[in-house]
Amino acid sequence: MNFFDQIQWVFKVLWAYRLRSALTVVGFAVGIASVTLLTALGEGMRQFIMEEFTQFGSRIVAITPGKTETYGLGGLLNTTRPLTLDDAESLQRITTVEFVVPVVFGSGQVKSETRSRYVDIAGVAGRADKAWKINVAQGRFLPTDNWQQPRAFAVLGSQLKQELFGHASALGQTVTIAQSRFVIVGVMESKGEFLGTNLDELIYIPAQKALQLFNRSSLMEIDVFYKPQVSAEQIAATISKRLIDRHGMEDFTLVTQDAMLKSLDNILSIVKWVAAGLSSIALIVGGVGILTVFSISVAERKQEIGLLQALGMNGNQMQRLFLAEAITLALVGALAGYVMVTMPLLLVTFWMPSFPFEAEFLVFVGAMILSAIIGALSGIQPARQAANLAPIEALRDE
């Protein structure tokens, strides 16, 4: 019996028992569909989050004061070993550094002449707009010069501008934060949320003013954007050396965007595969389904088996035929499940391109291989049973 004959035989049998074949396929397809759906959603989520983080570019090194693991509280805590504006300026002078953004973050009441609002305050420097990829809608961003004695300028997020000034122009007006007056030089475009912070309800002021305002000596973070010709490791080494030279010891934590993205990516991948793993329980139940239907089939088709044996088919061929049936069912089920999930989702992404969904070819191949294995595993026992049936006994059975 050549391969083509076998395939034809298998499909004839499956067609003869089409109802049970169809239902077996459906059961298995639901399993594959759940695996595919969850991996696809997991992958979509991973890419969505990764995009959130990579939108600022990947050539970034973030430096926070203190060497200790602080559970994300980072720059919020006081420190006996501050990172200063001088440090930031010194890093700015490294030739492979494109620019540096010092960051002090806090919150407080911002008052216009008539209105006031408690919002987040970002103490930064010029070019922070470029770093965070937010465009200026009106006016300009903070000036890039003179970090140590900056002029009292401020830039408003789009929503904050609305809240404080309504439709009137804000440029040239002043706002007060804790008795300090700031002249508004720019208003940003709307950007939405990032990690739970509403970037549109933010006021940007020079970092030095923020340090004064919050009565702090240390910056919370220094973001270094470096040039493409150096690697993350190289720039990290350069920065480390520069800061250790200045501080006498390594009293800061340095995280490259690369490393951060890598560990984030790891976590998200794990989440994705765990979800896929959990959903494969359904796949295993689908495998039990194939096993069930097959053991019934072998019992039912004893006469056919006996006849084939009488006609000279040997046990090996018999076993292969039944195995081929099981594997075919699993593969058809896998294909059906995959199509069941990907087609609607592809349609959704067609209408909503931002929908976090990613159909991976690798998942498809994986699903097919996994299905073939499950099909073979569930088919092997019934197939053996068929192969080992004594022909006389098989023929006699009614």
Next chain:
Amino acid sequence: MRLIDYFIYALTVFVRHKMRTALLLLALSMGVASVIILTTIGEGARHFIHQEFSAMGSDLLIILPGKKETQGGAPPINGASPRDLTIDDVNALKTINSIDQIAPIIAGTALIRFGNKSREVITMGSTTPFFALRNMRLGEGRLLPDNADSHHSPVIILGSKVKQELFGAENALGEWLNVGDFRFRVIGVLEERGESLGLDLRDMAVIGVRSAEMVFDSPALFRVILKLKYAGSEHYTEQQVRSIIASRHEGEDDVTFISQDAMMSAFDNVMLMVTMVLGAIAAISLIVAGVLIMNVTYISVAQRKHEIGLLKAIGATAKQVKTIFVIEALILAIIGSAFGLLGAIALIELATTIWSNFYLAAPFWAIFAACSTALVVSLLFSLVPAKKAAQLDPIIALRSK
């Protein structure tokens, strides 16, 4: 036909088809067990977080400096604030009669040096009530002096890991060490205990709040923890605190409150969602098991055509025939659920003996949901083939090969 007879009749079918019955039970019990186990893990995680919170006591309020009106940003972690919340503010709050205990906290990382060893450690400046509020106990030595909120005294209490790293097995009590630029004497070592809400209690140090003000050269409090005298007085207390702060801050009540309850319920909701999603993922396998039941019931109907024809000839109504097949599926669901439940409980028991510090118990609602899903799925999926059986023409059924 009596209900019990449907069961006895189904039993004869199961005995005749042991293999397929066993496989159907396997499929169902796997589905039920996976729903129960996954939700149990989810509930275990929720319970763990619960415990972490309630270890702190449920009548705690946390005051953060600063305030914002922007929405979003789940836990209100503010950065710095232009108007500091100070130790004097906290002392003023002590007059509020619904406050049982209150502890100001200044937090920072400080370099602690002893001999030629140095380590950077999260250092909390606070007062004596802090220990009770955070459920921290001393392994040896004594607590901070009672006047820590008014006077600097050069004493420090170390976490067990910090003590170990600086002093090894040597005695640390009474030794002098450097915190930043200041000299402190060790008066206590904390009891060995794990993490609590993201703070490794072994890897920290506690000094008086006035001392911390000096070490970090900043009067700004990181936060204030207070314990209420009576449960349910959060709202009243918040009002009182706000009015006192406003009177001291030129009319601005620029503080933010976090209540233990609010945080706990926020976590609770998230964890419950995660648990539900886990359960739902596992429940897909029950659907697959349902399709299998449908398939096997169809096969069964086809194989038992003669029997169906005979039953009808000797007076079974269509409804009785339908019920026979549906009951078969339901019994499978019941037994499968029971096996699944037993299997899940066995695995959970095993897990609790291995990881005894992690609370695991199958939540009742999950058991109920898993078993009833199995039942409903079996019922729905067997209904179609059972109907087919009921509608078989007895003449054709009897004649069929």
Next chain:
Amino acid sequence: MIELKGIEKVYTLGGRPLKALDSVNLTIHRGDYLSVMGPSGSGKSTLLNMIGLLDRPDKGQLNIGGVATESLTEPERATIRRDKIGFIFQSFHLVPRLTALENVALPLMLSGVPLKQRKEQAMAGLAQLDLDARADHLPKQLSGGQLQRVAIARALIMQPEILLADEPTGNLDSKTGLEVMDLLEQVNQQGLTLLLVTHDLSLGKRAPRKLQIIDGKITEVNEHRAFN
């Protein structure tokens, strides 16, 4: 009493209508013993199924014990089948996984008789046919004659008014077949109506009333002219 008035039943076979029963009029009295003969496809089985309420006529009336059966619902017809009609088939139709006793008890189960009582009754039924020793045997452990006797015991268990036997000896050797016939006639002599469908001339002759059916038309044959 069973009355058929102008019963008609038409099947379509291969696109063409086929009259299985053509204005059949027949009255069967309690205790009658009728045989129905005819070539295969003549409508014998249709007549039997009609009287057994497994089939519905296209036209005409069928009264059983004074009840007009056309207007009955399916469940009502099922109840009549259960309580008043006993079926005996050529291929016995015992449920293979049930013991002889359980097979006999099936109609009792359907009518809701409790298990214990059911067992006693079925046992008594089997004993009457000398089958009590086989009560716990499965069908595959019984001989053909025994199988048919179990089927007869099942048909009798509800004490029906009429026994419908469709080629009851068709799957049996002649000696066993005759034994089964004797048994059926014995039951008939106790007052039970017996309707026997067969194409075996020698068996058909044994009945006092002989019906011949050809192309759906039924004729009652007189003794002396019968089947020559």
